[in-house]
Amino acid sequence: MDTSIEVVFAGLSSQPISVDAAIAAVESDTAGAVVSFSGVVRNHDGGKQVQRLSYSAHPLATAVLNEVVASLGAVRDPSGHPVRIWLAHRVGPLEIGEPALVCAVASSHRAEAFELCSALVERIKAEVPIWKEQFFTDGSVEWVGAGHVPPDAAPENSQP
Template identity: 70%
Template sequence: MGTETNFEVVSAVLSAESISVEQAIKAVESESAGAVVSFSGVVRNHDGGKAVDRLSYSAHPTAHQVMKEVVEQLVAEHSGEAAQPVRIWAAHRIGMLEIGDPALVCAVAAAHRGQAFAVCSELVDRVKEQVPIWKEQFFTDGTVEWVGAGE
């Protein structure tokens, strides 16, 4: 593209290993960042009035690439807004997760809080809407439900 950008994508991955907001914050912190905004979407013990025991996330074979593209598109759309460096970290778990485990973690470091909040919020929404990941919910009553991304 040749366009200079102050955005740095530190991470944009799907992970079979555990992820944490602490890991994300540490990765994006810098001396130029006056604000670090993070999001941790965790597995809760209920959904739709039913008790949840655990979840499993499955990803389409293209999901790794889509995750990178989603973050790159966000960067491209916001690149003209950043006079100072903006650092982004995003990861979504795949595999079996227990109640309380982080499923989606994002962090954005920027010079000012307004930009950090805006970019982080938009990042979370886009990952949830566009990355082809499916959630299999295991309820305590023994039933199972599949939930598709981008519904």
């Protein structure tokens, strides 16, 4: 039997996001499984030490995120109860150890919860226009997918 998806929350946040709050938001008496994912800022990337990150989002990022969730349609849940979803992606500055992406899914059974949580995370990372700026301890900065800026690079002067 196909069942509905109940989106408790799906959006961007400039404030810290909590895995515990996400889990609490989707829990229900019908949920036999609650699966969560937390993508946290790590202190390294590509062999370099990361100091901090900053995420920027395109003005349409929230709409794209909601389109991803809406495109899931009906989910296969043998019990017929709704599958509940909570997800948020941070924007702005983040420190090492802070959650950047949190997703929680509650379902009657674990297989559906794991599958849906994994699919959501992969699609959000692939489709939602959010860019990561990494600040390294050596002073260099890198936009993921946009190349590397050496620490001694000066901004281009637009004056003639």
